[in-house]
Amino acid sequence: MNPATLQAMADFPRQLELFYAAVPESYRNWTPSSWDGIPSETFSALGQVCHVRDIEIDGYHVRIQRTLAEDKPVLVSLDGYELERERGYATADAREALAAFRAARAKTMELLASLTPEALERTAEFEGYGALTLRSLVHYLCSHDQQHLAGLQWLLGKIDASRAASA
Numbered sequence: 390m391n392p393a394t395l396q397a398m399a400d401f402p403r404q405l406e407l408f409y410a411a412v413p414e415s416y417r418n419w420t421p422s423s424w425d426g427i428p429s430e431t432f433s434a435l436g437q438v439c440h441v442r443d444i445e446i447d448g449y450h451v452r453i454q455r456t457l458a459e460d461k462p463v464l465v466s467l468d469g470y471e472l473e474r475e476r477g478y479a480t481a482d483a484r485e486a487l488a489a490f491r492a493a494r495a496k497t498m499e500l501l502a503s504l505t506p507e508a509l510e511r512t513a514e515f516e517g518y519g520a521l522t523l524r525s526l527v528h529y530l531c532s533h534d535q536q537h538l539a540g541l542q543w544l545l546g547k548i549d550a551s552r553a554a555s556a
Contacts, residue, residue: 397531406491408538409434421547432540435478436478438483440469440472440478443467445493448467455513461513463514464514464515509524
């Protein structure tokens with residue numbers, strides 16, 4: 390597995406916590422009037438945190454396990470907005486969500502560290518992505534992380550712009 394990818398994934402929980410902490414408390418559930426240009430899904434800052442937690446656990450943990458255990462499984466894409474509605478992201482406890490994500494990512498990293506080169510070549514079909522290897526799936530997970538860091542930065546920019554406009 391690419392060491393840069395693994396390092397980025399290992400560092401992501403810390404970066405997520407730092408970026409989330411940069412959001413003023415009164416803006417953690419705030420949404421802009423326009424989402425034009427957002428590099429991630431259209432979630433509030435708190436929603437971004439809850440989303441990466443749920444996608445790690447219910448998405449990537451399941452996808453990785455199925456790719457290891459089954460012969461060319463079809464991996465489903467989860468509807469993040471449905472998860473948001475079902476799980477009430479707006480009323481979630483950010484500390485709990487961040488802690489749960491940190492624990493889930495530690496589990497992911499532990500699992501990845503144990504994989505053989507042959508395991509990384511196992512194949513699956515990922516809804517919306519097509520055929521892939523387990524190694525591909527890990528790259529997509531890392532990409533997902535980066536999209537949500539960018540989404541939080543984008544929200545910080547929108548928050549600052551909205552505060553300047555109302556001053």
